[in-house]
Amino acid sequence: MITRTTEKESNHQGLDKMSTTDLLTNMNKEDQTVPDAVAANIPAIEKLVDITVDRMKEGGRLFYIGAGTSGRLGVLDASECPPTFGVPHDWVMGLIAGGDTAIRKAVENAEDDAEQAWTDLLRYDISSKDVLVGIAASGTTPYVIGGLERANAAGLVTGCIVCNAGSPIAAAAQYPVEVVVGPEFVTGSTRMKSGTAQKLVLNMLSTAVMIKLGRVKGNRMVDMQLSNQKLVERGVLMVMEQTGANEQDAKAYLEQYGSVRAAVEQYEKSSDNA
Incomplete structure (x- = not known):
């Protein structure tokens, strides 16, 4: 053996x-x-x-x-x-x-x-x-x-x-x-x-x-599931960092669109149209 x-x-x-x-x-x-x-x-x-x-x-x-x-x-x-x-x-x-x-x-x-x-x-x-x-x-x-x-x-x-x-x-x-x-x-x-x-x-x-496969942007988990308060807070910070939005707006966009990626995209579209 x-x-x-x-x-x-x-x-x-x-x-x-x-x-x-x-x-x-x-x-x-x-x-x-x-x-x-x-x-x-x-x-x-x-x-x-x-x-x-x-x-x-x-x-x-x-x-x-x-x-x-x-x-x-x-x-x-x-x-x-x-x-x-x-x-x-x-x-x-x-x-x-x-x-x-x-x-x-x-x-x-x-x-x-x-x-x-x-x-x-x-x-x-x-x-x-x-x-x-x-x-x-x-x-x-x-x-x-x-x-x-x-x-x-x-x-x-x-x-x-x-x-x-x-x-x-x-x-x-x-x-x-x-x-x-x-x-x-x-x-x-x-x-x-x-x-x-x-x-x-x-x-x-x-x-x-x-x-x-594109599931990370830069070094950020932009598609992560927002399944607890810690991850929501992390997501808000990521949206703020990428867009320059204030905390209130970043949180609102994140809650409405469900992911960092979508929140950033929609915020930037809104800014472009403003």
């Missing part, structure tokens, strides 16, 4: 004998290696971003599939796109082995079913316009492998985010991202460095895609 990098013994011994300070310091030292591993994969991430943008401009969607921590990270990233960028909920979707129950509680053997991912995807009328990204630290999860293989056969673009080199999932993906972060602080606990690496890559992927 080949020992995967993510399963190799920790660089640290006697964790149960360490002081709290030593535990935290050593975990932090390990975590500091993760951004460098991600940086080494920017060319691969770039290719995945660009092909995803191309497909989404044609009406395609971005899907994530994964199990356990990897699946939860995909669901998290997908769920944050609508409030952050004001996009429909079906633009980016995350599916986890075992269904929504598995977001909070592990579902036994769900990740070992190589057919279930494609069954799950078919519920969303998956098509050749779509992009499917498999997320798995090990690179060997059957749920993800099966989903990618079926997606390839159906003409989808496929990518992956894994934390072992030369994995079956990377072999199945057209646009693999292999972020090898080395042994975990707690041996085999891929919720740690591997999970952090996957989260960083997902941040980069979805954010870069949304920026290139």
Whole structure:
């Protein structure tokens, strides 16, 4: 049996004998290696971003599939796109082995079913316009492998985010991202460095895609959902900054038109016609 990098013994011994300070310091030292591993994969991430943008401009969607921590990270990233960028909920979707129950509680053997991912995807009328990204630290999860293989056969673009080199999932993906972060602080606990690496890559992927699709102006989330008072206040400031309007007018336009982008556009039209 080949020992995967993510399963190799920790660089640290006697964790149960360490002081709290030593535990935290050593975990932090390990975590500091993760951004460098991600940086080494920017060319691969770039290719995945660009092909995803191309497909989404044609009406395609971005899907994530994964199990356990990897699946939860995909669901998290997908769920944050609508409030952050004001996009429909079906633009980016995350599916986890075992269904929504598995977001909070592990579902036994769900990740070992190589057919279930494609069954799950078919519920969303998956098509050749779509992009499917498999997320798995090990690179060997059957749920993800099966989903990618079926997606390839159906003409989808496929990518992956894994934390072992030369994995079956990377072999199945057209646009693999292999972020090898080395042994975990707690041996085999891929919720740690591997999970952090996957989260960083997902941040980069979805954010870069949304920026290139025009959902950010300058550095502002002009299409964000105004779902709480903090975001409304942020929106008012953004309208004021972009238009020179006073706070009262900025708030009125924001409330009337529902987004920073629309409020700015309408304010500027009103000013032009004045």
